[in-house]
Amino acid sequence: MPGNSQRRGAIKKTGKGNPTAGSGGRVKRGLEGKGPTPKAKDRPYHKAHKQAKRAEKATSTRPRRAGGKGSDSEWIAGRNSVVEALRAGLPITSVYVAEGAERDGRLKEVFATAADKGISLLEVPKVELDRMTTGAVHQGLAARIPAYEYADAMDFLDGAAANGEKPLIVALDSVTDPRNLGAVVRSAAGFGAHGVVIPERRAAGMTASAWKTSAGAAARVPVAQVVNLTRQLKAYQEAGCMVVGLAADGEVSLPDLDLAEGPLVIVVGSEGKGLSRLVADTCDLLVSIPMASTLESLNAGVAASVTLYSVAQKRAQEKRSTR
DSSP: OTTOTTSTTOOOSOOTTOTTSTTOGGGHHHHSOOOSOOOGGGSTTSHHHHHHHHHHHHTTTOOOOGGGOSOSEEEEESHHHHHHHHHTTOOOOEEEEETTOOOOHHHHHHHHHHHHHTOEEEEEOHHHHHHHTTTOOOTTEEEEEEOOOOBOTTHHHHHHHHTTOOOEEEEESSOOOHHHHHHHHHHHHHTTOOEEEEESSSSOOSOHHHHHHTTTGGGTSOEEEESOHHHHHHHHHHTTOEEEEEOTTOSEEGGGOOOTTSSEEEEEOBTTTBSOHHHHHHOSEEEEOOOSSSOOOOOHHHHHHHHHHHHHHHHHHHHHHTO
16 A cells, blocks of 8 residues: 555655665765866876876886986987987987888988997887977987086096196186087097086086087086086185186286196186176186187187187196106
């Protein structure tokens, strides 16, 4: 009869003793929200998730930067750039080729060089190479180098002492062009300098472009990055070094510099403004490079090269005269 809860199939009217009645009980968990929908890359069976996993696997061998600051690697994108980097001896850790990339002479040279040097060669989808190189024009080819590991600026003094030599150090004041930095490092290697010092801010660092311009010299001459260049110059002065700045209106002409034989720090200013006021005031002496024309100044790389050559010549003469 109607309302008889005892008959088979009847529904009990009260929730007492019956946890399924109402909105609570055993169905409470079913009524709870499951949170926001996961992103596509977080769904195990989604295409975006699989692409992210492949990219993570491809970059799992990326070396860590000393000190853990900034990016831990840098990309060189483009066929000519990668070929030139391999020829220059840059410390490339891996080369990436886009799937279906046209095999021309440059690509074949990269394959052969990578095989000879034991460099990892990976083929990845073009979209992944686009993402890894942040949209650079890679032409289906890119290479990765580890971030440069900077030296300690005071270690240059110890390195000179270990070789029984007077310290010769180059410091750059806000030089922003990495090609100029690479040229200075190359000259430093060629003329016997013990290291190059650069500021941490508002200055070029040892990027792939600087590596390439140095023609591999960056592997032989250490570069130090300091927070405060003026403070570092004062530390060198306290250690017995003479600090000489290059300036168009210097008190002494480079050929007349008689400090070349002793512990010396050469400071080169930026491409446009030269030495900053604070750095110029810190220098023990300002030196000018004599020029025949009305050209106001040389760029940082050329100025450093000319000065280092002059110092190297005077040191060689001193060495010969003491034999």
